[in-house]
Amino acid sequence: MATLTSNNPATGEPVGEVPVTPAEAIADLVARARAAQPAWGAIEPQDRADILRPAAAAIASRAKELSELLTREMGKPVREAKGEILSCGGDALERELADMVEALRPETLHSERAVSTIYRDAYGVCAAITPWNFPFSMPHWMCLPALMAGNAVILKPSEETPLIAQAYVDIVSEVLPDDVLQVVHGADDQGKALVESNVDMIAFTGSRETGKHILGAAAKHLKRAVLELGGKDPLIVLSDADMAKAARFAVRNSFRNAGQVCISTERIYVPEAAADDFVAAMAEETAKLTVGDGMQSDTRVGPMINRRQRDHVRAQIDDAVSRGARLVRGGESEGDSLFLTPAILDGVDHDMAVARDETFGPVACVIRVASDDEAVNLANDTPFGLGAVVFGAPDHAARVARRLTAGMIGVNQGCGGVAGSPWVGARESGYGFHSSRDGHRQFAQTRVVTQARG
Numbered sequence: 214m215a216t217l218t219s220n221n222p223a224t225g226e227p228v229g230e231v232p233v234t235p236a237e238a239i240a241d242l243v244a245r246a247r248a249a250q251p252a253w254g255a256i257e258p259q260d261r262a263d264i265l266r267p268a269a270a271a272i273a274s275r276a277k278e279l280s281e282l283l284t285r286e287m288g289k290p291v292r293e294a295k296g297e298i299l300s301c302g303g304d305a306l307e308r309e310l311a312d313m314v315e316a317l318r319p320e321t322l323h324s325e326r327a328v329s330t331i332y333r334d335a336y337g338v339c340a341a342i343t344p345w346n347f348p349f350s351m352p353h354w355m356c357l358p359a360l361m362a363g364n365a366v367i368l369k370p371s372e373e374t375p376l377i378a379q380a381y382v383d384i385v386s387e388v389l390p391d392d393v394l395q396v397v398h399g400a401d402d403q404g405k406a407l408v409e410s411n412v413d414m415i416a417f418t419g420s421r422e423t424g425k426h427i428l429g430a431a432a433k434h435l436k437r438a439v440l441e442l443g444g445k446d447p448l449i450v451l452s453d454a455d456m457a458k459a460a461r462f463a464v465r466n467s468f469r470n471a472g473q474v475c476i477s478t479e480r481i482y483v484p485e486a487a488a489d490d491f492v493a494a495m496a497e498e499t500a501k502l503t504v505g506d507g508m509q510s511d512t513r514v515g516p517m518i519n520r521r522q523r524d525h526v527r528a529q530i531d532d533a534v535s536r537g538a539r540l541v542r543g544g545e546s547e548g549d550s551l552f553l554t555p556a557i558l559d560g561v562d563h564d565m566a567v568a569r570d571e572t573f574g575p576v577a578c579v580i581r582v583a584s585d586d587e588a589v590n591l592a593n594d595t596p597f598g599l600g601a602v603v604f605g606a607p608d609h610a611a612r613v614a615r616r617l618t619a620g621m622i623g624v625n626q627g628c629g630g631v632a633g634s635p636w637v638g639a640r641e642s643g644y645g646f647h648s649s650r651d652g653h654r655q656f657a658q659t660r661v662v663t664q665a666r667g
């Protein structure tokens with residue numbers, strides 16, 4: 214049987230392997246899921262939550278071991294890996310289960326002549342296809358709401374991070390009936406076969422290009438799809454911003470997870486008059502970041518996931534420099550090493566690839582602007598629309614925020630909303646959304662039963 218070897222991006226050494234699922238076996242897995250689903254779907258949401266609840270303690274109690282596996286397989290600093298694991302277990306999971314029970318609770322509407330009850334039922338079988346950059350929380354984000362809505366789920370994790378995804382499935386499957394959660398290992402062929410198979414819904418997080426393929430394939434049978442795609446998030450720094458704070462944020466949000474985050478800051482618009490000082494502050498802050506193996510406690514920036522991604526980022530940097538941008542610092546990597554030192558580019562032009570195409574790497578690019586209007590127009594001049602951030606005096610920044618076309622906008626902070634907010638991409642960054650009451654409901658079929666009175 215073919216196997217998929219997972220390698221440590223920091224050392225190149227194998228971490229482990231999983232059997233590849235033959236694409237022709239996927240139809241059988243879906244048939245098993247379909248057979249298991251009605252009994253699972255018949256359980257009340259509150260009871261499903263009770264069944265899933267022991268996974269919370271199991272994940273939390275294994276956080277150290279899981280975070281080390283995550284770091285060895287994917288590269289991020291182990292402290293961040295632990296945060297990712299804990300965000301999926303313990304109290305966090307308990308709260309999510311409670312929120313999902315509320316979201317799925319039937320509602321009634323009354324008129325003089327009838328009573329309507331709005332139910333949120335399962336679709337049936339849901340495929341979840343996930344990326345490698347948050348290799349534990351992404352499977353969790355896709356699978357949990359689908360399971361809680363009563364679906365059976367088949368997860369196809371990224372071929373870069375099969376081991377930590379398998380660990381997730383093993384823990385959660387422990388508390389579930391057989392075949393309610395299954396895993397498919399492999400790459401694009403397995404992803405395509407799963408999308409083409411007899412599933413009812415597809416939840417996908419990944420690139421915009423793959424999202425378009427998936428939506429196209431789903432459209433043939435009008436399968437439901439929830440897609441969370443890439444971004445090219447702008448950060449607008451206004452002239453009345455706290456520059457030191459904005460520069461710290463810019464560095465943190467450009468280089469966290471080596472920039473391999475869908476809501477990374479990918480474009481920074483700074484007023485011309487403030488730009489020299491701002492760039493100098495960013496450079497000073499960036500110099501504090503230790504690049505290295507995520508298993509070492511002082512590491513703040515780990516390796517990139519693979520050579521293709523590293524080369525893509527280096528090509529964008531080279532292209533920008535050849536067109537007149539200034540490489541303030543960073544951008545170095547040696548030989549086959551997947552480490553790329555955090556790069557700051559100044560004087561980036563909006564037409565350069567680094568300003569237009571998703572980078573997904575440790576690059577901060579500064580674009581100098583003459584006015585708020587120019588910053589807003591350039592920030593919105595993109596097919597993407599995931600996150601955006603504005604730093605400035607609170608009222609001023611809030612006004613600018615309302616002019617941005619992204620789905621999630623942070624004012625003097627990151628773009629993520631407080632608990633209960635949706636995670637939503639506008640334009641080509643998303644199709645549907647998740648989290649929040651309405652997001653959880655996207656994994657369920659709404660059904661209305663209206664009964665005549667009397």
Ligand code: ADP
Nearest residue numbers: 343344370371372400401404405419420423426
């Ligand atoms: P990345 O470039 O980060 O691998 P992709 O969007 O290409 O991001 O892939 C994300 C996930 O989608 C992976 O699990 C991958 O195997 C899967 N995949 C890639 N192409 C397809 C496709 N055409 N249909 C379904 N899944 C796919």
